[in-house]
Amino acid sequence: MKLERACARRAFISQSTVAGAVAWTAGNLKGSPKQKADLIKVGLVGCGGRGTGACSQALQADPGARLVAMADVFSDRLEGSLERIKAIPAVAGKIEVPPAKRFVGFEAFDNLIDSGVDVVLLATPPHFRPAHLKKAVDAGVHVFAEKPTAVDSPGIRSVLASCKKAKKKSLSVVSGLCLRHSLGFQELVSRLRAGAIGELLTLQANDYRGPIWYKERQQDWTDMHYQMRNWYYHTWLSGDFNVEQHIHFLDVCSWAKGAYPVKAIGMGGRQVRTDKKFGNVFDHHSVVYEYEDGAKLFSNTRQMKGCKTGMNAEVQGSAGKARFSERRNGVTIDAQGKDRWVYRGEDNYVYQAEHDKLFASIRAGKPINDGEHMAKSTLLAIMGRMATYTGQEITWEMALNSKESLGPEKHEWGPAPDAPIAMPGLTKFV
Numbered sequence: 001m002k003l004e005r006a007c008a009r010r011a012f013i014s015q016s017t018v019a020g021a022v023a024w025t026a027g028n029l030k031g032s033p034k035q036k037a038d039l040i041k042v043g044l045v046g047c048g049g050r051g052t053g054a055c056s057q058a059l060q061a062d063p064g065a066r067l068v069a070m071a072d073v074f075s076d077r078l079e080g081s082l083e084r085i086k087a088i089p090a091v092a093g094k095i096e097v098p099p100a101k102r103f104v105g106f107e108a109f110d111n112l113i114d115s116g117v118d119v120v121l122l123a124t125p126p127h128f129r130p131a132h133l134k135k136a137v138d139a140g141v142h143v144f145a146e147k148p149t150a151v152d153s154p155g156i157r158s159v160l161a162s163c164k165k166a167k168k169k170s171l172s173v174v175s176g177l178c179l180r181h182s183l184g185f186q187e188l189v190s191r192l193r194a195g196a197i198g199e200l201l202t203l204q205a206n207d208y209r210g211p212i213w214y215k216e217r218q219q220d221w222t223d224m225h226y227q228m229r230n231w232y233y234h235t236w237l238s239g240d241f242n243v244e245q246h247i248h249f250l251d252v253c254s255w256a257k258g259a260y261p262v263k264a265i266g267m268g269g270r271q272v273r274t275d276k277k278f279g280n281v282f283d284h285h286s287v288v289y290e291y292e293d294g295a296k297l298f299s300n301t302r303q304m305k306g307c308k309t310g311m312n313a314e315v316q317g318s319a320g321k322a323r324f325s326e327r328r329n330g331v332t333i334d335a336q337g338k339d340r341w342v343y344r345g346e347d348n349y350v351y352q353a354e355h356d357k358l359f360a361s362i363r364a365g366k367p368i369n370d371g372e373h374m375a376k377s378t379l380l381a382i383m384g385r386m387a388t389y390t391g392q393e394i395t396w397e398m399a400l401n402s403k404e405s406l407g408p409e410k411h412e413w414g415p416a417p418d419a420p421i422a423m424p425g426l427t428k429f430v
Contacts, residue, residue, distance in 0.1 A: 047081035051123030163371020197317030233279030268388030391424030
């Protein structure tokens with residue numbers, strides 16, 4: 001499944017079968033390998049298309065996985081997700097979510113964690129990720145955390161602290177930065193590390209897409225209802241396009257480089273998506289990141305109707321160039337004096353692979369922790385947004401230590417944050 005197609009069809013759910021139906025008995029996960037006869041109790045938090053897909057993949061990752069609890073702020077989303085999961089033949093017999101374990105509202109996550117789960121799938125709007133991750137780790141629960149991991153710098157610092165604690169508690173934390181699980185991308189990164197195109201001088205991350213969904217306001221919705229239903233268009237909830245979606249290929253570039261940039265400068269704005277209903281996010285960003293050794297990463301995003309679409313990353317080295325793409329035969333190397341290399345090995349489904357990795361680590365009692373790269377790649381995207389919003393050069397240290405907190409102090413139905421649209425040159429770095 002290409003990333004482009006997968007992103008356009010967030011509700012896609014694999015219909016592959018799971019062999020070996022066995023009678024399973026509950027066991028204790030914490031701190032030791034899981035025996036093959038143990039259940040792994042899964043809780044889903046955030047029941048949209050991505051959460052529904054992640055749940056299906058988690059249940060297929062291990063024969064003993066059982067969905068035992070669900071949480072969402074909206075009951076219709078929870079019930080709709082549950083029905084879609086039940087309709088999947090491969091996992092239909094692995095769902096045990098009675099009404100008492102279907103938690104709704106802003107307190108739903110706390111109730112789910114208290115209900116007794118071994119693994120939690122975090123797929124809410126990104127604003128909630130740092131707090132949910134912290135509570136999950138404090139409770140001794142393994143975590144799958146969708147990307148991005150935060151929308152602001154205080155959130156990043158919280159995530160780094162939580163992942164450090166997860167290591168001490170022998171808990172697995174796996175990130176939804178799924179392209180790192182692509183066999184073709186892994187092979188290309190390995191070759192770049194071995195010097196296939198020499199020193200990496202410039203990188204380019206492209207993310208060109210069309211418009212996305214919008215939900216018309218209903219008469220009984222408060223401002224908070226409206227923003228939560230249309231979370232993507234509000235920076236405090238999504239982080240903006242540069243953070244919420246473009247993070248995939250920004251992550252690929254710094255994975256390939258083996259480092260994170262030290263500064264960024266850029267431009268962006270709202271050229272097409274200007275209506276008030278689109279909240280305060282931009283519809284395009286263009287950022288130039290610079291690494292400590294002088295190499296540069298050129299990042300371009302656009303989300304506009306009627307324009308050419310495409311997502312990829314390109315790397316120029318001192319002895320050739322390389323390309324990362326989910327298109328067929330799209331992982332390539334053109335090295336000086338050599339024939340073109342094209343990855344022709346196995347194509348794997350990256351969304352499934354990340355859950356296979358998580359559950360295998362739990363079974364083996366060998367925890368894995370994606371905390372550093374999932375936090376730093378999110379900060380990379382936030383740094384770019386800071387540069388486009390303010391019009392200023394933003395350093396890595398500035399971004400990491402920023403005191404700007406985007407969310408409200410309290411989550412409740414009623415008023416919602418009234419964030420202005422950023423104006424480069426006027427909007428201040430905080």
